[in-house]
Amino acid sequence: MLFGRFAFTVRYTWFKNWVNSPAGQRLGLAAIPDGPVNLRMLRRTLALELAYRPGGVLASKIHLKHVAVATTEGYACRPGGAQAELLSEVNKHESDRNLDLVLAEFRNYQQGILPAGPGARSLTAFFASIDTEITAAFETTPKIQHNDRDILNLLTKRAKVLHLGPANYCWFTDPSRALCLKIAGTPTADRPLVGMCDSARCPQATHHPTHRPVWAEHAERTKTFIGQLGKTRTVERDRLRADHDRALRVIAEIDAATTPQPNQDIP
Ligand code: SF4
Structure with a gap:
């Protein structure tokens, strides 16, 4: 499990309240809007943020413990080497x-x-x-x-x-x-x-x-x-x-x- 076991909802509420409080504003933090947030969404956002940095797809693969890099590419909506290779193989078979x-x-x-x-x-x-x-x-x-x-x-x-x-x-x-x-x-x-x-x-x-x-x-x-x-x-x-x-x-x-x-x- 990426984040370990802890009471996410309570901690997230504390965190959000603090970011949106005068203390968070003083530090220049962007206010967190209302709306549901859960661990799955957080994992996905983290994957996207990681993947869009230089060398990020590989970093995401390692961090998210994916077996194949193609999984990470799909997860992060970044078709890259593995997917492109598969696609070109499929196209080649189709042409033949x-x-x-x-x-x-x-x-x-x-x-x-x-x-x-x-x-x-x-x-x-x-x-x-x-x-x-x-x-x-x-x-x-x-x-x-x-x-x-x-x-x-x-x-x-x-x-x-x-x-x-x-x-x-x-x-x-x-x-x-x-x-x-x-x-x-x-x-x-x-x-x-x-x-x-x-x-x-x-x-x-x-x-x-x-x-x-x-x-x-x-x-x-x-x-x-x-x-x-x-x-x-x-x-x-x-x-x-x-x-x-x-x-x-x-x-x-x-x-x-x-x-x-x-x-x-x-x-
Ligand atoms: S044969 Fe005509 S109707 Fe059928 S898929 Fe091709 S273009 Fe479309």
Whole structure:
């Protein structure tokens, strides 16, 4: 325990009375305002005061007996080395994962397995342009094998705008077209609001075979709910039916796009 065992409330009241008394004023002490104070608040204030001095984060860590410096950084609201390192590691993993996903989808495209959803046409056109670029490069330098690394370089920019929704991929290329931001009334935000995603209607959303089970489960669950509704719940039934129809439509689109097709020019 930082301060040991003692009757804090009584001592604090004595201390406050003294600071606010003529004796405290004579010494130039700032008056202590009324309001609750407890040991937890005091510990937190002390941590902040310590942490904001030169070398203070380490001093706070030692004084507050934290095991990891990241705890102190969080405690003192000072994201620093440990937190920044963790964040950069997370970002790196996220970028690698996005690149792997984009590459997998590009390979799917080459096999004739296309994306579905409102953003499918734009993504397919992008893949077609990359494919053309690779083919052109191969024709000019036929002896050079174009490996994944070369293709990844071409896909990197696209991977940077990829966000994962539970039932779709979000290609956040243009905030002004993001349906979630329009609904939230924040059209200039620099990140999508995946929690408010309506991927069946947003022009930046695509659906892929990996999302099919989520939509199938949603359709099944909605169907069960509809079956359990009483006869009088017409408004609720209409809403659930629309939801169910939408899930079936997305599944049908995914199935249609997943059926391998010969590679063809994008209209
Ligand atoms: S609605 Fe969904 S797909 Fe569209 S921008 Fe928002 S999160 Fe992305």
